[in-house]
Amino acid sequence: MSGVAFAGEKVKVTDITGRQVEVNVPVERVILGEGRQIYFTGALDTETPFKRIVGWRDDFQKADLDGYNIYLKKFPEMAKIPTFGGMKDGTFDIEQAVTMKPDVIIMNIDAKSATEESGYIEKLSKVGIPLVYVDFREKAMENTDPSMRLIGKLFGKEAKAEEFVKFHDAQIARVTDTLAKAKDLKKPVVFMERAGGYSDDCCMSFGNENFGKMVELAGGINMAKGIIPGTFGSVNPEQIIASNPDQIIVTGANWELYVPGGKWVGVGPGADKALAAKKLSALMQRPAFTGVKAVQDGNVHAIWHQFYNNPYQFVAVQQMAKWLHPDLFKDLDPEATFKELHTHFLPVDYHSGYFVSLKPGL
Template sequence: MHIQFKAAGLSAALLLATVWPALAEKISLKDVTGRDVEVEVPVKHVILGEGRQIYFLAALDKTNPFEHVVGWRDDLPKADPETYKAYLAKYPDIAKLPTFGGMKDGTFDIEQAVTLKPDVILMNVDAKTATEEAGYIEKLAKVGIPLVYVDFREKPMENTEPSMRVMGKLMGKEQLAEDFIKFRADAIKVVTDKLEAAKPARPVVFVERAGGYSDDCCMSFGNENFGKMVEIAGGTNMAKDIIPGTFGTVNPEQIVASNPDQIIVTGGMWEAFVPGGAWVGVGYGADLTEAKRKLEALTKRPAFTGVKAVEDGNVHAIWHQFYNNPYQFVAIQEIAKWLHPDLFKDLDPEATFKELHARFLPLDYKPGYFVSLKGE
């Protein structure tokens, strides 16, 4: 960024010389794909390639996480309407933010993006192939707009920390990013240290991704995302040897044959996508009585017939969006408590989530993220 001024007074020049370097600095950073990207930081104008990226941007700005957002993808009101409503109530101007379609579905409007003059566009790594095929990086580079990849979905247990560090550099909040990373690591260590000391038997766990979202059964996770969270929490992910990547599908017969000890269904408020669907509506301020009713209804499907987890009542639902944000440590604590209730009887994941909100997030905490048929 260049500033031109006429010789209209040495004092003004000296003021700019002393103040401006503190405001902006061009740096080179590595995004989570290993790309070297030059960005002027701290960034003042950001386009979010996915609306749910506000989950991690908010962790770095408790006052107003939307202050520097000039545009975002239109997914948050549909994928997580309760969180969107909470942010809208606190920051009503977000209703006026320009919205975009997605890179992967080809509805991202690059001309619109350029007119907003962002300092950076944040993109999830799962959009990388589509972004490259469309030549967006080169097109944006021609007009001086860098694109930075982050990842909280494909390999979140590997990429959450580097992604948060990238965000810290972009926003000029590096120490706050480190504070968050430590909070997250300490919360996970509470689980892993106890498991390492006790070495309990590992129950077999089937995680159903977005159970009830469609009539098909059953989407799940390989050895990443919720699949990895189960392993960290002291379980054996049933699908880790069936699904080669992060996401995939297992057939009902495989579930019956594996006879899992525990079942965890991810859910959300998806009325906008599947009106009146069988999905389990957990999330910010959810009605847990209704969520529990819908969770129980899912156990009547053929895939869960006679399965040990259903017979023993070890069927649970958890907020789907833990799969796409840096708060996975809360999910790990809750899963550990479900899998090893005696070992973790003193662990309080709700308290951890409340502390996360109190220390880092702009919203007040509301329960509703977990429900179980185990009599909680």
């Protein structure tokens, strides 16, 4: 992975699964396995984030409507990028991919088993299209830095990727270093509800990865850690009542295209915070949260769901640390951190609205 590649040089890169893949770098034509991968491509191709993208999955608009519209306003050409189905749901079209003449396809690791079962890698290999895996979701805290370095190598933007990694790690250290020095740290029990209100089911959550891992980094105890064996899963209402968490954090986004008029909490860029707080409060009326300590104390918060699948998780870790340990982190400003990220790395301006709390003053 070291060294600088020259134009048109064929190199072997190692993807996040340990596969060695031959790719002509820097790549000029890229297919994104998810539209939301613009979160990391935009951090490297800051001036022209869509210049390499010849095709992408159609999830960006549905999963992050506010973010999509912000990008669309500045880069209207993105509406013309061809879209295709996903590997996981079997709607990916190899023939369509071949016509796009990509130098590489970048897939998220969660599509790996479906990709292998359908023989996509072999089929793509026969037509000379390499596929690499990145991961910002399954083991995000472990794989974000190597994923960014891999994309930097592919794009010929290794120095920029290294700059991003340095910023990412320094911002997490602002939390972990402070916690390490804290004496007699009392860690609150935190229930993370994944996409609360998206459906009537209660309640999706996280095991020891993703937002579950972010809770631990932020100085909390993830309530579902011992209940959910993998990254994602569910807990039943009785378990929440029995655990009586000190803090509740619900993930949300603008999912109007998925669940029109739903009970989800629409936090995200430019969100209406008053409406989000109202919807968050309504979610706490469900039986699973009746009489729970966090609700009685007002320690209920909502955070942008898409932090679960992009390299900006350090912002979430900072915000959660501020909620869980307000005295320790009174001088930490996650909004300022996110603004700085936008200023130095991202192609669009920062819009507030990613966090909401029912606790006065937070």
